Amino acid sequence: MPKSYSFQLNLDFSIRKSDPHFGADYPEFSEIFVSSNIAHQIIPTRSPSIVSCFEQIESGCSEFVSEDCRIRGSFNLKHFLPAQINATYQRSLNGSADYYQCFITVAERGDQDSIPEIINSIFKHIPQSFCYLGLNGKVLRVNKRLRDFLNLPDSTKFQPNFTDFIPSENLNEAKQLFTEATNGSTCQFEFPIILHDGTNKRVRVRVFPRFEDRNVVGVFGIFNDITETVETKQRWQELVRQNPLPVVIFVNKIIVFANSAASKFYGFENQKELIGKHLFDFVPEIDHEGINKREQQLINSGEIAPIERILLSKNGSVKHVVVHAHRINYEGKTAIQSVLYDITDIKKQKEIIEKSLREKETLLKEIHHRVKNNLAIISGLIELQIHTIKDKGTIDVLRDSQNRIQSIALVHQQLYQVESLDEINLAVYLKNLVDGLVSTFEGDREVNIEIDAEDILLNVEHAIPCSLIINEVIVNAFKHAFSGVNNPSINIHIKRKADDINIIVCDNGLGLKRDNHPSGTPSLGTTLIEILSQQLEGKSEYVDQQSSGTCFRLSFPIQQN
Helix, strand or coil: CCEEEEEEEECCCCEEECCHHHHHHCHHHCCHHHCCCHHHHEEECCCCCCCHHHCCCCCCCECCCCECCEEEEEEEECCCEEEEEEEEEEECCCCCEEEEEEEEEECCHHHCCHHHHHHHHHHHHCCCEEEEECCCCEEEEECHHHHHHHCCCCCCCCCCEHHHHCCHHHHHHHHHHHHHHHCCCCEEEEEEEECCCCCEEEEEEEEEEEEECCEEEEEEEEEEECHHHHHHHHHHHHHHHHCCCCEEEEECCEEEEECHHHHHHHCCCCHHHHCCCEHHHHCCHHHHHHHHHHHHHHHHHCECCCEEEEEECCCCCEEEEEEEEEEEEECCEEEEEEEEEECHHHHHHHHHHHHHHHHHHHHHHHHHHHHHHHHHHHHHHHHHHHCCCCCHHHHHHHHHHHHHHHHHHHHHHHHHHCCCCCEEEHHHHHHHHHHHHHHHHCCCCCCEEEEEECCCEEEHHHHHHHHHHHHHHHHHHHHHCCCCCCCCEEEEEEEEECCEEEEEEEECCCCCCECCECCCCCCHHHHHHHHHHHHCCCEEEEEECHHHCEEEEEEEECCCC
């Protein structure tokens, strides 16, 4: 059954005398009628209709009418307790109004509608910190999670105003947002708050109104502690600010964050001038399509390889950068963080070095070309000398010298004809050398020469002595191996094994007349072979194959200590 409670109100609607049974029956509402004005403590169930004789009554009471100086109406106590009020003037002995005698009838708890039960369930089970505020800003109810977070006492009599938790510098903004909520809007904001024990926390608060019959009767608040998130963000921002490299964050290609290094890089005085600019303001149009594709790949995968780009500064100057980009979450939005490595100076230095190298390569090629030409002149002078000499022995000596000169000239020719200026391909060189020697000895006899050579690169220090040795061995075979031999042939094998070069030259000629020296006595050719083999730090030997001819073997390391 509903219960009635007697209250006396002063003319200013402050409590004059309260019914002790009300506090006993409803301890959670015991402090409701302690305010200086009861209208602050009630929630209208419908639009207020205050008659002129009670215009001083604040809009907290609804449907009050004047009937023989009596007022009556219905309202909801805080925490959504349905109630009705009947009031009448009580006059003093001189007839003037003295106070109101009020009887408040409260419905049985079981008679309350389902909405308060739903709200009670929300307060009990919601995982976030949750509260309910009156239209005057008083914190009327909090769940345990928020009570623990705010370090509030357990007493249900403790009903502070929300402004008690807001630092003074944020108070005006907080009041404005609360007013918007009481006007029917939903708001979200981030504020520092002061806990009951005086410590500070940073929270994200979402406030939204509670309606009854299309009227706002209170405000709900959901709190999220973002102190650690904010501190982490502040540490991150401090690290980024101190980063000497330009750091820029884009949301939909719009710059939303930039450190001081980035503003300096793009030619702006401060970061604020850079915020809001579009990425394409600083990118040549030819790269726009590529950036769109790269952005989509980054959003889908979260990571992407660094890339070299050209960016334009505020004044249009060209900057060469390597961009390291990552997908991040920035203030609740998918964003792209780019760290720029300015390589403009490196590119300029590289261009200078490459230009210098090209000039030196041209010069070195010219040197090799001139050396080859000078050797050709010497070979030509020897040829002229040969035409003036009738002694065959002298002519043979000059021809040998001419072949040696040509073998050296061939090295320089190959050096200036290829990109590498200090290495020759031994297989290519050997073919050219053999072609030249065959041309020199053609007419004497036709010799079949087979070459099996790997593509091996030799530097100049190895190439010239190696070429002279091969030249001596082949010339010696042409001159001494094939007298009276049918179908003469020479087989040349060049292989690399680990760090050693192995060269084998075999003929099907007459064989050796005396150990180690093809002609029986040490000649200039065999002496050169021994000296040049030592220069290569290698080993060389002639091996007599008896009736099947002679083999020359040379082995030397390709890398010298």
